[in-house]
Structures are given as C-alpha cells and as structure tokens.
Amino acid sequence: MNATSSGGSNAGWFSALKLIALLLVLWQALAWMVGDVAMRTPLQTMTFTANLLTSPSFWPHLAETGRAFGLALLLAVVIGLAIGFLLGINRFASDVLEPVLVALYSIPKITLYPILLLMFGLGVAAKVAFGTIHGVIPIALFTLAAVRNVRPVFVKTGRVMGLGTGRMISGILLPAAMPEIFTGLRVGFSLTLIGTLLGEMFASQRGLGFMLMNAIGLHNVDVIMALTFLLVLFAGSASGLLLFLNRRLYQRA
Amino acid sequence: MTSIMTTSKPITPTRTPSAPGAAQVSLRGVDKEFIRPGRSGETVHALGPIDLDLRRGEFFAVVGPSGCGKSTLLELVAGLSTATRGDVTFEGKPIHNRIPDGVGVVFQEDASFPWLSVRENIAFGLRRIKIDPKERERRIENALAMMGLTSFAHSFPAQLSGGMRQRVCIARTLVTEPRLILLDEPFGALDQQTRLLMGDEVLNLWRKTGATVFLITHALDEAAMLADRIGVMSARPGRLIDIVETGWPRDRDSRIVQEEAFGAITARLWRSLRAESMKAIGKPEVEP
Ligand SMILES: Nc1ncnc2c1ncn2[C@@H]1O[C@H](COP(=O)(O)OP(=O)(O)OP(=O)(O)O)[C@@H](O)[C@H]1O
Numbered sequence: 001m002n003a004t005s006s007g008g009s010n011a012g013w014f015s016a017l018k019l020i021a022l023l024l025v026l027w028q029a030l031a032w033m034v035g036d037v038a039m040r041t042p043l044q045t046m047t048f049t050a051n052l053l054t055s056p057s058f059w060p061h062l063a064e065t066g067r068a069f070g071l072a073l074l075l076a077v078v079i080g081l082a083i084g085f086l087l088g089i090n091r092f093a094s095d096v097l098e099p100v101l102v103a104l105y106s107i108p109k110i111t112l113y114p115i116l117l118l119m120f121g122l123g124v125a126a127k128v129a130f131g132t133i134h135g136v137i138p139i140a141l142f143t144l145a146a147v148r149n150v151r152p153v154f155v156k157t158g159r160v161m162g163l164g165t166g167r168m169i170s171g172i173l174l175p176a177a178m179p180e181i182f183t184g185l186r187v188g189f190s191l192t193l194i195g196t197l198l199g200e201m202f203a204s205q206r207g208l209g210f211m212l213m214n215a216i217g218l219h220n221v222d223v224i225m226a227l228t229f230l231l232v233l234f235a236g237s238a239s240g241l242l243l244f245l246n247r248r249l250y251q252r253a
Numbered sequence: 254m255t256s257i258m259t260t261s262k263p264i265t266p267t268r269t270p271s272a273p274g275a276a277q278v279s280l281r282g283v284d285k286e287f288i289r290p291g292r293s294g295e296t297v298h299a300l301g302p303i304d305l306d307l308r309r310g311e312f313f314a315v316v317g318p319s320g321c322g323k324s325t326l327l328e329l330v331a332g333l334s335t336a337t338r339g340d341v342t343f344e345g346k347p348i349h350n351r352i353p354d355g356v357g358v359v360f361q362e363d364a365s366f367p368w369l370s371v372r373e374n375i376a377f378g379l380r381r382i383k384i385d386p387k388e389r390e391r392r393i394e395n396a397l398a399m400m401g402l403t404s405f406a407h408s409f410p411a412q413l414s415g416g417m418r419q420r421v422c423i424a425r426t427l428v429t430e431p432r433l434i435l436l437d438e439p440f441g442a443l444d445q446q447t448r449l450l451m452g453d454e455v456l457n458l459w460r461k462t463g464a465t466v467f468l469i470t471h472a473l474d475e476a477a478m479l480a481d482r483i484g485v486m487s488a489r490p491g492r493l494i495d496i497v498e499t500g501w502p503r504d505r506d507s508r509i510v511q512e513e514a515f516g517a518i519t520a521r522l523w524r525s526l527r528a529e530s531m532k533a534i535g536k537p538e539v540e541p
C-alpha cells in the first residue's frame with residue numbers, strides 16, 4: 001500500500017474515533033435525561049456487558065444466534081447471488097420478475113412469520129428462514145442491477161475469446177459487478193441479522209433474541225442495554241469491515 | 254458486387270500491391286437490419302448489401318461517415334452478430350453467430366478490465382488456450398514488449414492513459430496469435446501525434462505477425478497511411494462505394510505521409526466521402 005492511501009485510512013480511523021466519541025457523549029446525555037427506568041449509562045452498560053460475557057449461561061445463547069445467523073447469511077448470499085445472476089443475464093426474465101421481487105421486498109416480512117413457523121416449527125430452521133428472507137431480496141436486487149450494468153464491451157470481449165457461461169460469470173461478470181454486489185452484501189448482512197433476531201424474539205427458547213424478549217418481559221434494563229450494545233458493536237464493526245473491503249475494490253477500479 | 258470492385262484502380266501502378274493472397278474472409282450480399290426498440294416490428298437498415306473479400310495477410314482499412322454501419326460490419330465478421338441476409342465466411346467456413354477461432358478484436362470502447370493488472374489483462378487472453386507455461390510466459394512478455402508496456406506490467410488500467418489502455422487490449426488480443434485482427438477505431442480518442450505513432454505500432458505488428466488486419470477508422474489520413482486497400486462506405490445503410498489500392502511497400506511507416514501519392518489517395522477518399530458525409534449530417538447533396 002502506498003503513502004497516500006495509508007494516509008487516507010489514518011484520516012478514516014480518526015474520523016471514526018470522533019464519531020464513536022460523539023455517540024458515547026450522546027448516549028450519556030440521553031441516559032441522564034431518561035433516567036434508569038429505561039436506560040443505563042455507557043460505563044454501567046459496559047461493566048454489565050463484561051459480567052454477562054463471563055457468565056457461563058450466556059455463551060450457549062450467543063452460539064445459538066451465531067449459528068442461526070451464519071446459516072441464514074450463507075443461504076441469503078448464495079440464493080441472492082444465484083437469483084441476481086440468473087435474472088441479470090436473462091433480460092426477459094428480469095423485466096418480468098424484478099417488479100415481483102420489489103413487491104415482495106416491500107411486504108412487512110413479519111406477516112410471513114406465522115406461515116414460516118407452521119412450515120418449520122419452533123427452532124433453528126424457522127430463525128434461519130426468517131433471517132434469510134430478510135437478506136436474500138436486497139442481495140438479489142443489487143446483484144441483478146450490478147450484472148446488468150456490466151459494460152457490454154466486456155461481455156463481447158469474453159465472447160470473442162470463446163468463454164462459456166461459467167467462465168464468463170467467474171472471469172468477467174462477477175469481478176466487473178463486484179463493487180456493486182458488495183453494497184448489496186452489506187445491506188443483506190444487516191437485514192439478515194435483524195431477521196434472525198426477530199425470529200428469535202417471537203418464537204424461540206434460545207438465542208440473543210430470546211434473551212432480549214425475556215429481559216423485556218422481566219423489565220431487566222441491564223440485560224437489554226448489554227445485549228443492544230453487543231449487537232450494535234457487532235453489526236457496526238462488520239459493516240465497517242465490509243465497507244473497507246469495498247473501498248479497496250473500488251480503488252483498483 | 255463486381256462493379257464496385259472494378260472501380261478500384263491502383264493510384265501508383267508502378268508498385269505491386271504489397272499483400273496479394275487468397276480470400277480469408279468473404280462477405281456475399283450481406284445485409285444487417287436492427288429491430289427498432291419500442292416500436293413493434295419496425296426495422297432499421299444499418300448495413301448492406303456488402304460484397305467483400307479480405308485477402309490473407311493484407312491490411313484493409315474501412316472509412317465511412319459516422320453511423321454508417323462500420324462497427325456493425327466488424328461485429329458480423331467477428332461472429333458477434335448474425336447477418337439478416339447473405340453469407341459471411343472465415344477461411345471457408347460460414348460464421349453463423351459462432352465465434353470463429355483465430356480472430357482477435359479490439360473494440361471502439363476501452364475494454365481493458367479494471368480489476369486486473371496490465372499483465373493479468375494480457376494473460377486473460379490465453380484463458381481458454383491450452384499451452385505450456387513457458388510458451389505462455391513467452392507470449393505475454395512478447396506482447397508486453399511489442400506494445401511498449403513492459404514497465405507497466407503491474408499497473409492497473411486506471412493508472413494508464415487512454416492510448417495505453419488500448420494497447421493493453423491489443424496486447425490481450427496478440428497473445429492469442431490471431432490470423433485476423435479486427436480493430437474498431439482503436440485510436441479514435443487519441444491526439445493526432447499519438448495516433449500517427451500508434452499507426453506505426455500497428456504496421457509493425459502487422460508485419461511481425463503476418464496476420465490480416467481489418468481496421469476501421471474515421472481518419473482518412475490514417476487509412477491512407479496504413480492500408481494496402483481502403484474500403485469507402487456510403488451513409489447508412491452502409492455500402493462499399495469505392496475500394497482504393499494504395500500500393501505501398503510492405504515496410505512502410507508514418508513517414509509516407511510526405512509522399513505525393515499519399516496526398517492523392519487522401520484526396521480520392523475525400524472525393525468519394527464528401528457527399529456521403531453530408532448526408533450523414535443531414536445536409537442535401539451538393540455537386541462541386
Ligand atoms: N443494437 C442495435 N440496435 C439498433 N440499432 C443499431 C444497433 N447497433 C447499431 N445500430 C444502428 O445501426 C447504425 C450503424 O451503427 P454502427 O455502430 O455500426 O455505426 P458506425 O459506422 O460504427 O458509427 P461510428 O462511426 O459512430 O462508430 C446506426 O444508425 C445505429 O444507430
């Protein structure tokens with residue numbers, strides 16, 4: 001990496017730190033205003049989070065959510081990319097099906113939950129399904145647009161070289177569309193996480209979502225704050241990492 | 254059509270044409286119509302009818318007013334699209350929307366892959382070709398050297414000028430050792446001086462590879478300087494209205510622009526094209 005780009009990422013780190021400091025100040029102020037019926041201060045939250053992380057009963061829940069989320073994300077990415085590529089390559093199919101995807105996407109997914117529960121029962125399968133249906137459509141839509149935006153001259157180049165469909169996808173379409181697909185993956189990542197947690201909150205006996213729902217029922221503000229903090233931390237750093245990778249990709253393009 | 258062929262008179266009859274050879278590409282009664290998007294069934298007659306033979310090893314240039322169907326013609330020869338009527342054959346075999354082996358194409362737009370380095374871009378040309386690693390390296394190094402890109406092998410296209418990116422595309426085609434190289438206004442975006450020098454590069458690679466070169470250009474002087482024969486196209490639907498034999502020796506370079514014959518060829522091209530170019534910009538035909 002050269003001097004300018006590392007200088008650029010130093011500046012990036014600095015502004016990220018400033019943002020975090022600002023958020024902590026706002027949080028502290030809000031906690032004072034609202035009082036401890038509903039919130040805890042950053043320091044109290046972090047102390048409690050540390051306690052939570054050392055308690056053995058917490059880890060099985062985390063593992064459960066991690067597994068469900070990992071599986072849901074994997075499915076959302078694989079299915080989303082497949083749908084996106086199929087439709088992106090096939091102009092006619094995409095003209096017909098893109099509006100359908102957009103319509104599906106705008107349904108509040110929570111209304112599908114009873115059906116999914118009946119299909120999959122209480123347990124991991126339902127959570128995974130719920131996570132996947134949240135994430136899959138944005139990934140498919142972004143991929144579709146990305147593939148369709150690949151410059152025709154790249155495709156012609158591939159055809160002149162005699163590349164078949166497989167090589168055309170892996171050698172030309174995928175790398176050419178990658179920067180835009182990445183944006184879809186970032187959006188899909190957050191939505192899949194939300195979906196998985198929602199799934200756990202409404203019908204599950206395990207997982208962070210279940211813990212959260214339980215804490216809400218018991219009005220346990222400490223647990224609510226600690227879990228929210230952990231989730232924000234996880235989602236924030238994962239999204240930051242994806243953004244960083246995305247920038248690296250764009251830098252070369 | 255044969256009547257069109259007979260209009261071609263060598264400008265300098267004392268010299269022999271530099272690359273006589275058997276027909277490598279032949280087009281017979283070729284027409285191309287496009288379906289106009291939106292309106293049902295309405296078509297645009299973009300090209301033809303065209304009758305043309307490209308001789309093996311010759312340097313053939315095409316000039317014509319903008320929008321007359323030059324790129325359309327190139328895509329038909331490359332097998333990227335199918336003729337509405339007529340036949341296109343390459344080395345005796347018909348091209349039916351199937352990409353023939355042995356044909357390399359450099360497009361009008363920049364087609365270098367931004368996600369690959371210069372070297373990787375060039376190596377990409379060999380993706381489907383099974384050769385041993387040593388030969389592979391040799392071809393890549395050769396193409397890098399021939400296009401003056403050796404010191405930029407590890408740069409990315411975004412770091413190069415437009416002319417260098419086009420050279421990357423030419424090099425990516427060269428490694429496949431094509432017998433026919435199709436170039437669609439590869440230097441259209443470059444300044445005049447660079448274009449003349451790039452012309453020398455193309456002449457060089459034409460001599461070294463022995464391939465047939467089919468060059469589309471909008472610059473009459475470029476055509477006059479580089480080609481053995483120049484096809485002049487009418488306004489859309491593009492037909493060949495003249496074929497000019499230049500009679501240049503094989504080991505020519507950009508210095509031939511000083512020769513008298515060069516002026517005569519350019520003048521003849523312009524005489525054929527003037528009325529057509531006016532049609533293309535929507536002005537009525539005016540006889541001088
Ligand atoms: N895919 C297409 N669908 C409809 N019309 C097309 C298509 N491709 C080309 N045309 C039309 O065919 C005609 C010839 O186009 P072409 O690109 O071959 O011209 P050209 O001589 O290469 O022009 P230029 O000098 O600007 O590169 C134009 O009128 C163009 O609008």
Ligand SMILES: [Mg+2]
Binds near residue numbers: 323
């Ligand atoms: Mg063109």
